Structures are given as C-alpha cells and as structure tokens.
Amino acid sequence: MLYTVTLNPALDYVVHTPMLSPGSVQRAYSATLTPAGKGINVARMLVELGKPVQAVGFKAGWTGDAVEEAMKALDCAGPFFSLGEGQTRINVKLRHGEETDVNLPGPPVTPDAWLQLMHWAASVPVPGDTVVLSGSVPPPLGEEAYAAILVLLAPGVRAVVDAEGDLLRQTLPYHPLLIKPNREELSALMGRKMDGEDDIVRSARNLHRAGARNVLVSLGGDGAILVNEGGMWQRKAPTVEVCNTVGAGDAMLAGFLYGYDETQGNEAKKLSAALDWGIAAGSATAACEGIADAEAVRKLLAG
Numbered sequence: 668m669l670y671t672v673t674l675n676p677a678l679d680y681v682v683h684t685p686m687l688s689p690g691s692v693q694r695a696y697s698a699t700l701t702p703a704g705k706g707i708n709v710a711r712m713l714v715e716l717g718k719p720v721q722a723v724g725f726k727a728g729w730t731g732d733a734v735e736e737a738m739k740a741l742d743c744a745g746p747f748f749s750l751g752e753g754q755t756r757i758n759v760k761l762r763h764g765e766e767t768d769v770n771l772p773g774p775p776v777t778p779d780a781w782l783q784l785m786h787w788a789a790s791v792p793v794p795g796d797t798v799v800l801s802g803s804v805p806p807p808l809g810e811e812a813y814a815a816i817l818v819l820l821a822p823g824v825r826a827v828v829d830a831e832g833d834l835l836r837q838t839l840p841y842h843p844l845l846i847k848p849n850r851e852e853l854s855a856l857m858g859r860k861m862d863g864e865d866d867i868v869r870s871a872r873n874l875h876r877a878g879a880r881n882v883l884v885s886l887g888g889d890g891a892i893l894v895n896e897g898g899m900w901q902r903k904a905p906t907v908e909v910c911n912t913v914g915a916g917d918a919m920l921a922g923f924l925y926g927y928d929e930t931q932g933n934e935a936k937k938l939s940a941a942l943d944w945g946i947a948a949g950s951a952t953a954a955c956e957g958i959a960d961a962e963a964v965r966k967l968l969a970g
Contacts, residue, residue, distance in 0.1 A: 669713065669924065670745060670792060671799040672784075672816065673706030673724035674808065675773040676734050677756045679913070681956070687763040701957060702737040703758065705802035705829060708914040711958045712921035712948055714741045718928070721745030723787065725805070727774045728754035748783045750774050760913060768913070773805030781808070788816045794823025797844070797924065801829035801917070810834045817841040829920055831855065839878035846879045847920050850886050867892055868899055881938065883923060885916050885949065893942050900939055902946045905967055907954035915953040922948025922964065943968060 683697045702711070710722040722738045723745035725731070731747065734755055738744035753774030761767040792798050798820060804812045810833040817826050817838055826843040828835055831852050838846070850867070854860050857870045871882040871894035881895045890903040926944025930937045947968040951959035 668792070669718060669720045669797045669799070669928075671706035671710045671713075671720060671722050671801065673704040673722065673802055674776070674784075674812065675756070675803045675805045676702065676704035676707050676724045676726070676731070676747075677758045677771075677773075678730050678733060679703035679758050679760055681760040681762060681911075681913075683762045685763065687761060687765075687767060699957070700733075700757075702734045703914070704734075705917050706799060707734065707738070708917035708958060709799055709801060709829075709921045709924075710738065710743050711741065712914075712918040712952070713925060714743050715958060715961045716921070716925045716948070716964065717961065718921075718925050719743075723747070723784075725750055725773075725776060725780055725784070726755055727752065730757060731755035746783075746787060748780045748787075750777055750780050752777075762911070766912065773803075775806050776808055785816070785819060789819040789821075792820055792824045794821055795825075797825040797827060797928075799827040799829070799920070799924070800838070801827075801920070803830075804834065811837055813838050814841065817843070827920070827924065829916075836877075839874065842878050842880055845881045845883055845923070846874065847883045847885060847916070847923075848874075849916060850884065853884055864892065864901075868894060883920075883942075883945070885919055887912070887915075888953075890946060891919065891942060891949075893938060895938070897935060897938075900942050902942050904946055904950050905970075907950050907967075909953050911956050912953050914958055915949045918952035918958060919945040919949030922946070 681699045682695045713720040726747040727750040735747040756771040759769040800813045814837040827845045828838045828843045829847045874882045884892045893900040923941045923945035927941035930940035948964045951963040
C-alpha cells in the first residue's frame, strides 16, 4: 500500500477575478473549494492514475471533516486524527492573470493526536509499503517531526519526503527512498543560489551522500533532474500553456511513484520510466485548473 501523510491539510479556495486592485472591492467570476495540502494532492493524482493509496492526516472542525469526506469520496481516506479544537486551514488562491496565494497556518496539533499518528506509523505500514511525508507542519511540531515518524516505520517500509529546510535535512540519516526538493528549496538547503545545471547536480549528489537514496529536483518549466549512486537522469518539460502551478510538483511526485511501481525491469529502467511519468503528471497539472486527469497525463507521456 502507498500512504500519504499530510500533517497540515487544507481546503484551497481558488478565486478568479479579472484583475486585482488592492484597497478596492473585487468581483470574482468563479471560485472552487477543493481539498489540498501536498500529501492530499499526491493522493489525488495517484487516484487519477488508478494507484491504490490512503491519505492520512489531521483534521479539525467542519473544514477538516470536509477534507476527510472529499478523500472518502475518492475512496482513498486513511485515518484523519482529530485535533479536537480549531479548524483545518483554508488557503486563498487568487487568480487574476497572475497567481497570488495566501496560505494560512494550521491549527495546533494536540499531544493526543500526535500520539495517535505515532501509533499508526509504528503499527500500520508493513515492509514493501511506501509512506510519503510532504508539506509543512503545524505548531507546535518542529523540524524533527518527519524524522520522528521515520524512526518508527518498520524496516522495509519505503519513505519519500517532500519538505523544506531542516524538516527535510533531519530525515536524511534514515535513508529515504526519494526526496524531492525544487530549485528554490535546494538553494536554501545549500545556502546559495544554484548556478546552472552542474551546480544542481553537485548539490543533489551532496544530499545523496548525506543519506537520500534518490534525489529528484523539480525545475518547473525546465523539467527535472534525478540523481543517485548509479548516475543522473534529466528530462525537459513538454511545452504547455500554464494555467495553474499549484499542485504541479505534487503531481510530479505522484507520477514518479506510479511509474516506479508500475514499471518492470532493473532499477535504472524503473527510475527512467518514473521520471517520464513524473514529468507528464506535473506538466499536465500545470496546464489545467486543479489536478490533471489520467487522460491528459497519458497524452503528454505519449508525446
């Protein structure tokens, strides 16, 4: 089984306006409210591709119930542990020819809810399963939160991490199967701006030496680079008309995992196919509103 863990889920309220003029009344012509958070997005893309997955996370208030019900409707809801008080956050995404995002903090995680999640991590995933840890963490959880989960996973459970800064760095000693920084996150980890593709590859190799088995660097419209002990793979992104970049990186990660699991052959063949699937899923999602459907992904994959 493949699990995604979203410690800070959300509802994304995407509002379309013809223009944005601060300090004045705006009139929107459309709006949507969808479940979100990086792990939620990964799960939604996997469902589109037909991959069994369970989304796990925290919930609070009616907004948390709405996220859980949406995942139940997709038949991919794992346990959502209740925080008791507060509301799962609503992020506001303004679309006015540009993308303006207002991401809110999540409600505090209670000790009881954290213990429930720890018990799940220690008892549910079994060898051969994959656990994806992605996105930010709500208070009072700190930069050790993902490492605290990884230490409890049974031997043989594959871990995938998509996070920023020390939240990601502290997972490296546990040798995750895959980490997925983007260009900006890689720059922050290295403490400098990336100076071209060679610098990206060198930096990714540093993260590999620090413990990550595979390092997938997403580069937006420039595609992606994958580095491991066996070598380096690079893919350019197909040319698409970008509609919305929110969730594109999550879709890439989902596509990568789907391609990796569904491809037969040696490790190099699996990784190469996974990168193709990841690029197709990320690009298809960037070209639509929300998470792309499987038909759009397969169309890009076929070229």
